[in-house]
Amino acid sequence: xxxxxxxxxxxxxxxxxxxxxxxxxxxxxxxxxxxxxxxxxxxxxxxxxxxxxxxxxxxxxxxxxxxxxxxxxxxxxxxxxxxxxxxxxxxxxxxxxxxxxxxxxxxxxxxxxxxxxxxxxxxxxxxxxxxxxxxxxxxxxxxxxxxxxxxxxxxxxxxxxxxxxxxxxxxxxxxxxxxxxxxxxxxxxxxxxxxxxxxxxxxxxxxxxxxxxxxxxxxxxxxxxxxxxxxxxxxxxxxxxxxxxxxxxxxxxxxxxxxxxxxxxxxxxxxxxxxxxxxxxxxxxxxxxxxxxxxxxxxxxxxxxxxxxxxxxxxxxxxxxxxxxxxxxxxxxxxxxxxxxxxxxxxxxxxxxxxxxxxxxxxxxxxxxxxxxxxxxxxxxxxxxxxxxxxxxxxxxxxxxxxxxxxxxxxxxxxxxxxxxxxxxxxxxxxxxxxxxxxxxxxxxxxxxxxxxxxxxxxxxxxxxxxxxxxxxxxxxxxxxxxxxxxxxxxxxxxxxxxxxxxxxxxxxxxxxxxxxxxxxxxxxxx
Numbered sequence: 001x002x003x004x005x006x007x008x009x010x011x012x013x014x015x016x017x018x019x020x021x022x023x024x025x026x027x028x029x030x031x032x033x034x035x036x037x038x039x040x041x042x043x044x045x046x047x048x049x050x051x052x053x054x055x056x057x058x059x060x061x062x063x064x065x066x067x068x069x070x071x072x073x074x075x076x077x078x079x080x081x082x083x084x085x086x087x088x089x090x091x092x093x094x095x096x097x098x099x100x101x102x103x104x105x106x107x108x109x110x111x112x113x114x115x116x117x118x119x120x121x122x123x124x125x126x127x128x129x130x131x132x133x134x135x136x137x138x139x140x141x142x143x144x145x146x147x148x149x150x151x152x153x154x155x156x157x158x159x160x161x162x163x164x165x166x167x168x169x170x171x172x173x174x175x176x177x178x179x180x181x182x183x184x185x186x187x188x189x190x191x192x193x194x195x196x197x198x199x200x201x202x203x204x205x206x207x208x209x210x211x212x213x214x215x216x217x218x219x220x221x222x223x224x225x226x227x228x229x230x231x232x233x234x235x236x237x238x239x240x241x242x243x244x245x246x247x248x249x250x251x252x253x254x255x256x257x258x259x260x261x262x263x264x265x266x267x268x269x270x271x272x273x274x275x276x277x278x279x280x281x282x283x284x285x286x287x288x289x290x291x292x293x294x295x296x297x298x299x300x301x302x303x304x305x306x307x308x309x310x311x312x313x314x315x316x317x318x319x320x321x322x323x324x325x326x327x328x329x330x331x332x333x334x335x336x337x338x339x340x341x342x343x344x345x346x347x348x349x350x351x352x353x354x355x356x357x358x359x360x361x362x363x364x365x366x367x368x369x370x371x372x373x374x375x376x377x378x379x380x381x382x383x384x385x386x387x388x389x390x391x392x393x394x395x396x397x398x399x400x401x402x403x404x405x406x407x408x409x410x411x412x413x414x415x416x417x418x419x420x421x422x423x424x425x426x427x428x429x430x431x432x433x434x435x436x437x438x439x440x441x442x443x444x445x446x447x448x449x450x451x452x453x454x455x456x457x458x459x460x461x462x463x464x465x466x467x468x469x470x471x472x473x474x475x476x477x478x479x480x481x482x483x484x485x486x487x488x489x490x491x492x493x494x495x496x497x498x499x500x501x502x503x504x505x506x507x508x509x510x511x512x513x514x515x516x517x518x519x520x521x522x523x524x525x526x527x
Contacts, residue, residue, distance in 0.1 A: 014199035017055055018062030026075040029059055033079030033118075040084065040160050042436035044168040046188075053189060054196035057135050060126055069126035070119040073146070077118025081111035084160050087434035091249075091356075114150060114157065121146030128513055132200070133208050134520025136193035141513040144186040148502070151182075151403065155354055158402055160437060161185050167440040172216070173469055174223030176447045177495035180404050183505035190512070191216050232452070232466040234486030235391060240454060241280035243268045244462045245289075246480035249427035252458075253291065262290050262303065269307040269314065273484045280484055281309050281389060286458040287317035287332070287397055287423040294318040294335040295343050305341035312389060313338050317397060317423040320348060329377040332357060334395050334423060336387050345387050348379030349397040351406075382408055384415040391418035391487070394451070398424045401442040401455075405501045408449065418490045420445060420453045427459040431478050435461055443469045449498045450491035467491045 020028055032052050039048040056076060063069045089106040124142030125135065143162065151158030163184030166172040175184050191212035197205030245265050251257050269283045292300040294316065308314045313336050320333035331348040338344045352358050358375035382400075384392045394408050394417035401407060401422045408417055422442055426435040439461040446453040447469040456462050463474030466488040473485045496504065 008199075011199040014054075014058045014061075014196070017058040020059070020062065025059065025062070026071060029056070029072050029075035030079035032056060033076040033081075034083045036076075036080055037084040037160075039162070039165040040437065041164060041167055041440035042433055044165065044440075046165040046169060049162070049165060049188065049192035050195055053136075053139070053193040054198075056122070057125075057139060057193050057196035058199070060122055060135065060139070063126060066123060066126065070123040072119075073122030073142075074115045074119035076122070077115030078111055080118070081114045081160075082108065084433075084437075085111060085114075087429045087432035090430045090432055090434075091428040093430075117146040117150040117153075118143075119146075120149065128516050128520070132520060133194075133197050133204060134516035136196055136208075137190055137512050138516040138520060139193050140186050140190035141509050141516065143189045144182055144505070144509055147185055148182050155351070156403060158404065159441070162188050164437075164440060164444065167443060167469070169220075170227060170468070170470065171220040171223030173444060173447055174226050175219050176444055176469075177226075177450065177497055179505045179508065180448055180497045180502060181444050182404065182502060183497075183508065186505060186509055186512070187216070187219070227468045227470070231472065232468070232488040234488055238282065238390065238487045239278045239280050240464070240483075240485055240487055241269065241273075241283045242454065242456045242462045242464070242475070242483040242485075243283060243285050243289075244457060244460055244475045244479065244481055244483075245286070246459050246478065247427065248459075249425075252288075252425075252427060258291055262292075265289055266303065266307045268480075268482055271482065273482075277484055279309065281312040283308065283312070283314045284421070284423070284454065284456045285314065285316035286456045286462075287425040288319065289316040289423075289458075290318050292318065293321055294337060295320055295333070295346055298341070301337050301341040301343070304337045305339050308337060308339040310339055313344055313387060315387075315421070315423075317425070320346065330375075331379060332376050332397055333379075334397060334421075336385075338388065345385050347383065347385055347395040347397075349376070349400060350379040350381045351400045351403065352376055352378050353399065382406060382410065384409050384417045386415075391490075393417050394420045396420065396422045398422075399438070401445055401453075402438070404445070404448060405497070407445050408498075416494070417451060419487060420449065420451050422453065422455040423457075424455065425458040426461075426477075435459070435477050439463065439474075443471065448495065450493070450495045452488035452490060454487070464488070 032055055036052045038045045059072045060069055089103055092102050092106060121142040124145060125139040128138035147161050161181055163181040194209045194212040197208050243265055247261050265285050294300050304314050315336045318333055318335050320331040322329050334347040336344040354360055385395050386392055392415055396407055407420060426438060429435055442453060442455055443465045446465045446467055450467045452467050453465040460475050460477035460479060464472040464485050466472055467490055473483050475481050475483055
């Protein structure tokens, strides 16, 4: 076992943390994980990480086995996800009599699974380096690898990555345009964990900590210079109207209220705008805005067309169905209807929510674990949609927006969109942290891709985000209203991340891991 030399109050603190055993060690790790949630939206207190991550390093320093190193990350992650994802359980409350037995799975089961990835992160940190300045760097590599695995394994769930701590710190989050959100996590963990070395003897820890802060300051200055002072120009002749009806999830699928909800959104689509403001040319409703199949229901299309701007469109989320009675497929879709009641374009969600939109191994499960009696089918994947009167758009439904590098058509030679459109229904989660996190995560896709983002949510948060991740306009969570605004232009050239994806952060992570291995003695003691 390697422990930090106990010099001064900080050294004694490090030694005390490293020496924790049994339930005290795991309880402390659990508490650190919960405390780290404050760094993420909606609190966005990023400096909290400078208190949390050094303590994680000291806990790893005090481990004597690989199992112990894994347990540090597991218990940290368990606490982190229990608190950070508490809002998922609110979805069960919409029909608690039916889904009460799912509460333990949402409150503890999902965090348990996600914490396994956090355990991999701290285990890698111990295997790569076991002493001195290299341990914080190794933790950064391990943690970023764990986040990447969490975002890709099975169906992936890259929610609340550490890099999202900077979403309210505009200059720093610009780094995502170069190395993506995983790269922002890599830098953040490395710099925030370096103060752990201040507990050792000599001045090397101070020099390393100051060097890390200097790098972070350099990133902030670069990001500040990257973002223009004024607003991004908008497309001429295009005015978007975002409709946020704020329909509670408990009422949304009540058949007796279907017509009232439809009428509400139609009324909001044509209500007068601000005096002197240009009339909307495109109206956008949220995910599953209506229960009717707008692509195959002429009456629904006629009703929608009546509120479409002349020569314009209404874009909305609506279920779609194809096939005959004995071979039907259902899709969580987007439909664009023009003023002539014609379907101008469709998109089907491809990245479905397990146990929300489909049940893995449904036939093997002894219980009804999803609200729908049938599974939705997955669409073909990200694509560029050409709609009349609009620049090419990259549509996404609900949490498809949370996947870095997977929001535009990846096919060689595919047309690059000029804006991103995200329709969602966050009403499942009420007035909780979840919708705030979702909006913040979505805004980073704009930075990574250099594309403006338009997001329309049933209960909020709806908004327009420019290609630098700046919120141009938004409607608060739990409010009813509309936004009339222009569509910002995309950047002239796609950012590095949009062109190279995760390759730059993979190279950077490999170099950092190699440096930590060589400097930290991992080659001599990997066990």
